[in-house]
Amino acid sequence: MAKAALVTGGAKRIGRSIALALAEESYDIALHYGTSAAEAEKTAGEIRQLGVECATFRCDLADEQEVLSLLPRVVEKMPGLEILVNNASIFEKGKIVDTEPDFYRQHVAINFTAPYFLSRDFARICKKGQIINLLDTRVTSSDFNYAIYTITKKALAELTKISAREFAPDIRVNAIAPGIILPPPGGDRQVFEKMALKIPLKKTGGLDYVVQSVKFILKNDFLTGQLIYLDGGENLE
Template sequence: MHTPAALVTGGATRLGRHFAEALAEKGYDIALHVNSSRGEAEEVAKGIRQKGQACEILPCNFLSDALEELVATAKQRFPGLNVLINSASAYEPAPIASTNMAMLETQFRVNLFTPLLLTRHFAEAVENGQVINIIDNKVAYHQYPYAAYLLSKKSLADMTRMAALEFSPRLRINGIAPGVVLPASQRTSDYIQWRIEGIPLKQQGDPSHLVQAMYYLLDNNFVTGQVLFVDGGESNNLEGQHSENYPV
């Protein structure tokens, strides 16, 4: 009987790191994908091994390297591979008026094409398993200042639902759409507070909330094709303009 294992893309930093470490806590060995964050990956791998789980760092540049080889290597090193977490992401904000082909190609390749193809190769490599795609609660909106990024994430949400149909019942495929949890380092405290004002629960999220969501999706074998918004209700805040909120 092989130890269950998970391939976590972007597992060395930010949310990917939290998912990788939480999976290790749950008894998974970790195939830790990394691109440029090798130093951080070594630190994460060390911590996972100290928890008693195996961890292998698997380098792969999603703009140039073969994705099939990444999955094949993960499966070879961890025969119990049965979870894929697509957490790696590319983000470069720009409205449509300032978007060029290079921005579209990079963000769509990392945020949509890679999770799609990894899901395909994962389905070929395992008999049964789960895929969890990390999306973004912005998919509930049409925020054109993030055109290429947001369009790629909206497509990822649709791909999640589509793949869940195609690969059922062997695979369960779901998504998590985080809200204000780990804001970019350039965001000011005033900006974050302003964002919190628009969240019905009036609080910033924590990575532990996303880990809880991941555990739920892993454990509930009657859930597939869902995108779970973990955002304090922010994505529901689409009341719109009407007579009762008209400023007079």
């Protein structure tokens, strides 16, 4: 049975890099996407060029029923699933006083509820392997400008630790907390470069650093419940 990995939000940006990195490690790829169908097909083509299988799976992670059907759909096609990467997320600015219920619900559903139930289903159905959660270096801060986003990532950090204990020894669960890796879609590169001057290593990150971290977690089988701050020291500020 061929080994396989599911990457949520794998069509582009960080998710795409992780999917390609896992393909380089000879995993077949279940490439999840929400709205980026064309990008998902393009990335799937690049993955197949690496000599592994790739199937795309559309799923709105804000829809609970769709989330609950995702893992079973993937396993039906790729029974050797042994890696889940919870990468998809939304990142919207908003203080608590500005938060409307819909905005709140979307963040909680996509950034926390979906990884929670995908982790549950991975443990129930796959029974062994590993889970990697994408957090944010903001999990160490009390940044009220992105209040609900930050709270959902803090919750995902706790899920990483609790699930690492519950699912051991057969499933390892770890997390990567990126800092300034890529500007948000449509974001200003110059503003992003300026932000780098405020962190200890005084430079921006990049996709290669994410790939290095994923490969490190993947191969280090004495590691569980851990969080790698991939942020040029930003969490120390």
